[in-house]
Amino acid sequence: MKLKFRMYSVVGMVGLSLGEQHFIQGGIAQDLRCDGRKRLTYRPIHVETGVIPQANGSARIRIGATEVIASVKAELGKPSLSQPDKGKVFIYIDCSSTAEPAFEGRGGEELSAELSTALHCCLLGAKSGAGAGIDRTSLVVEGKICWDLYIDGLVVSSDGNLLDALGAAIKAALSNTGIPSVKVTAGAASDEQPEVDISDEEFLQFDTSGVPVIITLTKVGREYIVDATPEEESQMSSAISISVNKKGHICGITKRGGAGLDPSVILDMVSVAQYVSGKLMNKLDSEIASAEAEDES
Amino acid sequence: MREIQLQLNQTQKLRLQKVLETLESQSSIPNSDSSVTISDSISVNHEDGVLKGHGTTDHNGEVVATLCGIVERVNKLVYVRTLRSRYKPEDGDIVIGRVVEVAQKCWRLDINCSQNAYLMLSAMNMPDGVQRRRTAVDELNMRRIFEEGDVICAEVRRSQHDDIHLQARSQKYGKLNAGQLLTVAPYLVKRQKQHFHHLEKFDVDLILGCNGFVWVGEHVEARDVMVEDPVNLSDPQVLIPNENSVSLEEQDKNYTALETRNYICRAANAVRVLSTLGFTITLESIKEVIDLSISANLDIHDMFGSEFCVLVAEKEAERRSSSKRKR
Numbered sequence: 001m002k003l004k005f006r007m008y009s010v011v012g013m014v015g016l017s018l019g020e021q022h023f024i025q026g027g028i029a030q031d032l033r034c035d036g037r038k039r040l041t042y043r044p045i046h047v048e049t050g051v052i053p054q055a056n057g058s059a060r061i062r063i064g065a066t067e068v069i070a071s072v073k074a075e076l077g078k079p080s081l082s083q084p085d086k087g088k089v090f091i092y093i094d095c096s097s098t099a100e101p102a103f104e105g106r107g108g109e110e111l112s113a114e115l116s117t118a119l120h121c122c123l124l125g126a127k128s129g130a131g132a133g134i135d136r137t138s139l140v141v142e143g144k145i146c147w148d149l150y151i152d153g154l155v156v157s158s159d160g161n162l163l164d165a166l167g168a169a170i171k172a173a174l175s176n177t178g179i180p181s182v183k184v185t186a187g188a189a190s191d192e193q194p195e196v197d198i199s200d201e202e203f204l205q206f207d208t209s210g211v212p213v214i215i216t217l218t219k220v221g222r223e224y225i226v227d228a229t230p231e232e233e234s235q236m237s238s239a240i241s242i243s244v245n246k247k248g249h250i251c252g253i254t255k256r257g258g259a260g261l262d263p264s265v266i267l268d269m270v271s272v273a274q275y276v277s278g279k280l281m282n283k284l285d286s287e288i289a290s291a292e293a294e295d296e297s
Numbered sequence: 298m299r300e301i302q303l304q305l306n307q308t309q310k311l312r313l314q315k316v317l318e319t320l321e322s323q324s325s326i327p328n329s330d331s332s333v334t335i336s337d338s339i340s341v342n343h344e345d346g347v348l349k350g351h352g353t354t355d356h357n358g359e360v361v362a363t364l365c366g367i368v369e370r371v372n373k374l375v376y377v378r379t380l381r382s383r384y385k386p387e388d389g390d391i392v393i394g395r396v397v398e399v400a401q402k403c404w405r406l407d408i409n410c411s412q413n414a415y416l417m418l419s420a421m422n423m424p425d426g427v428q429r430r431r432t433a434v435d436e437l438n439m440r441r442i443f444e445e446g447d448v449i450c451a452e453v454r455r456s457q458h459d460d461i462h463l464q465a466r467s468q469k470y471g472k473l474n475a476g477q478l479l480t481v482a483p484y485l486v487k488r489q490k491q492h493f494h495h496l497e498k499f500d501v502d503l504i505l506g507c508n509g510f511v512w513v514g515e516h517v518e519a520r521d522v523m524v525e526d527p528v529n530l531s532d533p534q535v536l537i538p539n540e541n542s543v544s545l546e547e548q549d550k551n552y553t554a555l556e557t558r559n560y561i562c563r564a565a566n567a568v569r570v571l572s573t574l575g576f577t578i579t580l581e582s583i584k585e586v587i588d589l590s591i592s593a594n595l596d597i598h599d600m601f602g603s604e605f606c607v608l609v610a611e612k613e614a615e616r617r618s619s620s621k622r623k624r
Contacts, residue, residue, distance in 0.1 A: 015446040017395070019474030023514075026552030027562075034477050035569070036562045036597025044601060046304050065301055 016231060024235050028220045034231070040276050042227045045168070047287040049176040050295040057177025057206070059291075061169040063227065065159035070151065070169035072177045072206075076196065077148040079140065087139025087146040091119045092153070093166060099158040108155075111162075115153070118163055122214050122243035122252035123170065133212040133243060133251045134174070142184045145196065149177075160229040163241050163254075167214030172288045174211055176295075178203030212243040212251040213280050215273045219261070224269055226276055240269050244277035301573050305603045316610040323617055333362040333377060341375060350376025384410045384483035384508040386461050390453040391492040393478065393506035394463070396443050402436055404443055406451075409483065409508045412461060416443075416451055420464035448473045448512065450504055469493055475553050476502070476514015477565055481572040483509035487579075494580045499560035499587075505578060513565045515553055559597070563587055566600040574610055585612060 016024070027033045037043070043064030052058035055071040079086060093115040095108030102108070123133045139147040151173070153166045181204055183197040218228040218239040225232060233239075238257030245251055250270065255261070261269075305313060333339065339360045341347045349355060352364035353375060362368070366379040386392065386408070394406030394414060403417045418431050418439060443449060450470050451463040465471055486505050494503040495516060504512040553561070567586035571578050586609055590600050599605065 017444075017447045017472075017474075019472070019514075020448065020477060022551075023475055023477060023553065027558060029552060030555050030558060032555065032558050032562060032597075034562060034565065036566055036600070038598075041598060044304070062302065 016234060020231075021235055024232055025221050028223050028225055028232070028235075031223075033225065034229070037227075039223055039225045040272070042280065042283075045283060045287060047168075047172050047284070047291040048295075049172055049288065049291045056179065057173045057175070059169050059172030059176055059288075061165050061172060063161060063165045063168070064229075065157060066161055066165050067155075067157040068162070068165045068169045069154045069156060070166065070173040072170075072173045073150045073152075074147045074177070074179050075150070076141070076145055076182070076198070078144060079146045083136075084143075085140060086136035087148060089124060089134055089136060089139075089149045089151065091116055091123070091151045091170070093119065093155070094153070095155045095158070099155045103155075103158075115155075115163060115166060118241060118254045119153075119166060119170070119214075121254055122167065122212065122241065125251065133210055133245055135207065135210055138207060139179075141182045141196075145182070145184065147179060158230075160233055161216060161227045164214050164216050164227065167212075167243065168284055171208060171211045171213060171284065172291070174206050175208045175288050176292065177206040179206060180204075210245055212245040213277055213284060214241055214243045215276050215280065216241040217269045217273055219257075219259075219265075219269070224272060240266065240273075242270060242273040242277075244274055244281075246281060248274055248277070250274075301569070301601060303573065303603050303606055305607070309603055309607045312607050313610055316607075316614045319614045320617065323614075323621060331368045332366070333368055334365045335363060337362050339368055339375060339377075346373060348374045350374050352377030352379070381482065381484050384408070386410060386414070386453045386508070387488070388453055388455055390488065390507040391450065391504070392453060392463065392508045393448060393450050393473070393504060393510035393512055394508075395478075396445050396447045396449060399439055399443070399445065402431070404439070404449075406449060406463065408461070408463075408506075409480065409510060410461065412459075414453075414461040414463050416449070416463045416465060420454065420462070420466065422466055422468075443472060448478050450506070450512065473504070473512050473514060474517070476512055476561060479511045479513065479565055479568050479572075481509050481511060481568065481578060483507070485509070485572060485575070485578050486511070487577055489579065491580075496560070496564065496584070499564070500557055501560050501564055503564060503580070503583065505580075511568050511578065513561050513568065515557055515561070560587075562597050563590060563600070566590075566597055570600055570606055570609055574606060574613075576610075576613055581616075582613065585609075585616060 024034060028039065031038050033039070046062045048060045050058060051060045051069060052071045056074045057072040058070065060067065060069045077088065080088060093112045095103045095112045097104045097108065125133065139149065141147065151170055153169060155162055181199045183199070185197070215226060216239055217224040217226060218233060218236045220232065220235050220237065228236065236257055237259035238255060238261055241254045243251040339353065339362060341360045347360065349360055352362060352366065353360050354363050360375065362377050364377045364379050366377045369376055369378050392408050394408040396404050397407045397413055398405040403415045405413045406416055408414045418435065421442065423429065423435070424442065449465065449472055451465040452470065454462045454464045486507055486509060488507060492505045492507070496503060500516045502512070502514050502516045506512070564583060564587060567583045567590070568578060570586060571582055576582060589609060589612055590605065593605070595605060
């Protein structure tokens with residue numbers, strides 16, 4: 001099998017030399033990556049919540065040198081006609097120009113669109129809303145009124161593994177989200193706009209027990225690694241991003257990369273992702289809890 | 298290299314603060330007069346006539362600094378030297394660069410500077426070792442020597458006409474193969490007598506480029522990778538780009554040995570930790586960090602933990618104060 005193909009990645013904009021590529025592939029094959037990690041080890045993760053006071057919920061996550069910020073804004077709106085019992089959630093990602101020279105101007109648009117689609121697929125399930133990680137039925141206030149959640153993600157610094165970081169940031173931001181409680185004045189006619197009284201004091205914490213985490217497995221040679229740096233990403237043949245919730249159920253799968261994968265390989269990667277997700281979920285939950293505690297103090 | 302930010306708890310922050318204060322008090326140069334910020338006026342003897350150099354400007358008859366840095370005076374020239382700036386090549390500097398383009402009779406390299414550097418074909422030793430004129434055939438075969446993306450170690454030649462020219466005539470210069478290239482801030486690598494280091498205990502080559510590129514890799518003897526044997530195509534060590542049809546199994550056997558790889562990764566992490574803390578990168582400081590991590594029985598990846606970084610800072614302060622006392 002001819003393995004030689006030059007990857008012009010964002011790394012240095014020229015790429016890596018053959019010797020460096022060989023070194024990276026060797027490290028992954030021998031379970032000792034360039035910074036000493038094992039194949040299934042994440043870089044240090046740090047979480048801060050409540051970084052944007054004007055938003056209903058926000059979080060900043062740092063995985064190694066990758067830094068992303070997510071914010072959640074809730075606004076009152078009408079449920080869509082096709083799904084009257086569910087609220088609406090919109091996810092939009094922006095790759096800031098400060099993250100990479102290549103993102104200047106409109107350079108980051110393609111990546112932003114790709115990330116938004118992948119997050120929609122992983123967190124929101126099918127178009128009908130079935131199997132979604134985020135429970136949209138809890139967003140409905142009354143028959144004609146529901147909450148619309150606008151989730152925005154900003155990539156501040158890009159050092160590989162953006163999808164996992166964004167998934168974790170959205171999970172943390174949702175844990176931090178407080179939705180104001182609404183009182184609807186009764187007795188309004190069915191075709192009129194009901195009057196609402198939005199409380200400034202009482203907040204309901206959004207329920208995030210069902211929100212999944214996203215694990216991206218990058219296949220290099222015959223092995224899979226988790227949390228790839230840009231140099232390692234340039235050596236990948238394909239990558240699969242799997243979102244797993246607390247119960248160990250798969251909420252969404254996305255595949256990137258040109259090489260085809262045998263179905264048995266995909267099933268193997270899914271089981272590896274399930275194994276890794278347990279540890280990541282616990283780590284994230286404890287970090288989010290300590291960040292919230294620090295936020296309150 | 299992206300910056301790694303340390304998450305320190307309260308006690309660690311205090312310890313690090315204390316260490317930095319100790320280091321500051323140890324620095325011998327009394328800087329009160331010579332360090333300036335923007336718009337500070339520089340005391341100058343106007344009768345002597347003064348040449349205003351980089352970083353200064355004339356403002357209301359006074360010489361005023363336009364940069365933050367240290368005032369340097371050479372005869373009548375007064376200029377401001379910044380502490381952290383882009384790498385400026387000097388003659389004889391050892392630098393590591395990455396090939397960006399293969400041009401006619403020369404290679405263009407990126408050396409982390411404001412311009413790219415040129416390595417002329419005539420400034421390279423020929424693969425067969427013979428000293429001769431470079432012919433048209435040599436020009437056509439330039440890609441066999443270095444390609445785009447290759448990492449090369451070379452020396453800065455006398456910079457002429459604003460261009461930066463490199464030369465790689467000795468055996469110790471040339472292409473770097475098995476290892477990793479790290480980028481640190483250029484001001485952390487000071488000019489010293491030796492930039493090529495061989496850690497015998499670990500069998501690891503360490504090259505500190507003055508431009509901020511640091512190479513950590515497998516030890517190579519006498520750098521004779523240049524010797525090409527066109528018949529010996531099946532040997533995977535000779536990484537000829539277009540004929541790399543080695544199968545996966547053969548590649549497995551040619552990966553760096555796990556023990557050497559261990560030491561390479563440990564040395565690389567030592568450089569990353571020193572760069573995060575902002576300490577000068579020298580052979581002694583790298584060796585210290587590696588020994589500290591081995592004695593603390595740390596896993597290689599745990600070297601990025603906040604506790605270890607604070608320990609490194611304290612050890613460095615101790616080392617500097619003890620070396621000062623010896624003098």
